[in-house]
Amino acid sequence: MTLKVLVVDDDPDMRSLIVDVLGAQGIETVTAADADEAVKRFLEGDIGMITLDLKMPGMSGTELHKALSQEFGTGRRTAKPVARKLPYILFITGYPGDGDVLRTQYRESVVGILPKPFDVELLVDIVKDTLGRAETEQKASGNSP
Structure with missing residues (x-):
């Protein structure tokens, strides 16, 4: 099963840019314009990674990360096993100073913080x-994401 990237950004132009860049590399994507839509897309399955805008109206990227982490990560609130695990997250931000705060507060599953504007080759890498x-982790565990 091929894992997809969930692209979460309230800016439609940024979503389109990321989808186009990744699609040109053969990477499958699904999109969400806000946190509520992102949760729905995540629950549909096959998400291996999320690119997550830091500042969005309503629930911010950090608040969404915290909610997903509590529900599906090691910090989950319930003892019941869950069918999904927290995917890797790449925060994308137009506010470079936010990176320092994120590095100390949000570690679970975060693979990096990419400032806007970003180098598309770096994003692809x-x-x-x-x-x-x-x-690799999915194959080793024999589970779906």
């Missing part, structure tokens, strides 16, 4: 490496 890691 990070995504390919991360999806490769996620697919």
Whole structure:
């Protein structure tokens, strides 16, 4: 099963850019314009990685990460086993100073913080490496994401 990248950004132009760049590399994507839509897309399955805009109206990227981490990560609130695990997350931000805060507060599953504007080749490299890691873990565990 090929894992997909969930692209979460309230800016439609940024979503389109990321989808186009990754699609040109043969990487499958699904999109969400806000946190609520992102949760729905995540629950549909096959998500190995999320590119997550830091500042969005309503629930921010950090708040979404915290909610997903509590529900599906090692910090989950319930003792019941869950069918999904927290995917890898790449925060994308137009506010470079936010990176310092993120590095100390949000570690679970975060693979990096990419400032806007970003080098598309760097984005592709990070995504390919991360999806490769996620697919290897999926095969080793014998579970779906």
